[in-house]
Amino acid sequence: MNIKGSTNIVGLIGHPVEHSFSPPMHNAAFDELEMDYAYVAFDVNPSDLKSAIDGAKSLNIKGFNVTIPHKIEVMQFLDEIDEVAGLIGAVNTIDFKDMKGYNTDGIGAVKAIEEVTDIKNRSVVVAGAGGASRAISFYLAKYGADSITILNRNVERAQSLARDVAGSGLISEVIADSISEIGSCLSNADILVDTTPIGMHPNINDEPIALAKDMHEDLVVFDAVYNPNETVLLKEAIKAGATPVYGIKMLLYQGAESFKIWTGRDAPVDAMEKALKDTLNLE
Structure with missing residues (x-):
């Protein structure tokens, strides 16, 4: 330079x-x-x-x-x-x-996911209801997701975000639930987006939000954490035969x-x- x-x-x-x-x-x-x-x-x-x-x-x-x-x-x-x-x-x-x-945070996530699958008409589960989840959820809606399910420990925060995204007019179906329900939510999902800080350096051995038994091989799993590159969640996704998308993208x-x-x-x-x-x- x-x-x-x-x-x-x-x-x-x-x-x-x-x-x-x-x-x-x-x-x-x-x-x-x-x-x-x-x-x-x-x-x-x-x-x-x-x-x-x-x-x-x-x-x-x-x-x-x-x-x-x-x-x-x-x-x-x-x-x-x-x-x-x-x-x-x-x-x-x-x-x-x-x-x-x-x-540009939301469009960054969308373009990362669209390297491996379309978002249009897909069922998406979003873990977390903070700032990253908010940015990504609106862009998922803008890019044509069929449904979005927002999961959070504090269900009221998930419900508030779900109301805001549904109120945008970009998407009709936005659901909120507890993060503890992630296993049942993933069975019919096409894409999982993790916006929680779980597994972020230096806490790289945190218990992941979902285990291999919760996932399936047709699932695309995106983790917004990029340090470490291969988070505990993405390791579980690979174990399940799901397609990982790395936060660095x-x-x-x-x-x-x-x-x-x-x-x-x-x-x-x-x-x-x-x-x-x-x-x-x-x-």
Whole structure:
């Protein structure tokens, strides 16, 4: 990377950001296309969020990714919110050209899953009812899922999310239940999406939300956790003969979508994926 006076800056804001894999992924993309851009991570305290956005505008920064804890609060400082990001109620990408916020987390998950199966007319079970579940559930509905069942330990949270997704008009059948019912829910499901942090580093030996006996070989299993790459849930899925989809793919495709928003160009996905795998020490 050759930083010059003309170099365009994009980046990440969050608190903390030291763990992020986005800088190597995006900088590899800019290098691949020989674009005069650089991607930098900025640790922004919540009390400094407004001044960070104002400062970025003044410094002619081209775009930001937004991570925890700023995804909701940042919306009040933007001029426009993409329709689906508005339904989700959170933004993870800002384009400073028009001060518009987007949410690419859900589309990242959808594109990861669609590498192996269509979502249209499929029955999907989503474990978890937090921010990731919300983003993914709206995009599953947008991409034509036949039904979505949202499971959570706190059933009221699952019910609240199910009402919101059903109320979007994107899908008619959204069900909520306890995570303890996952075994019976999976018997007729086509896709399982796990948005819980279970099995995330350093707790890599957590008991998975579902065991091999709960799954079947026609099931596609996506885990949003990407560190470790092969979570306890995906190990169980492989044992059951189900098709695994790795969380690194969601990170990859949400990044590719942000890249296109900022630059107007298709992202070099292969170069980005190689950088991610190198960073995670994967083969």
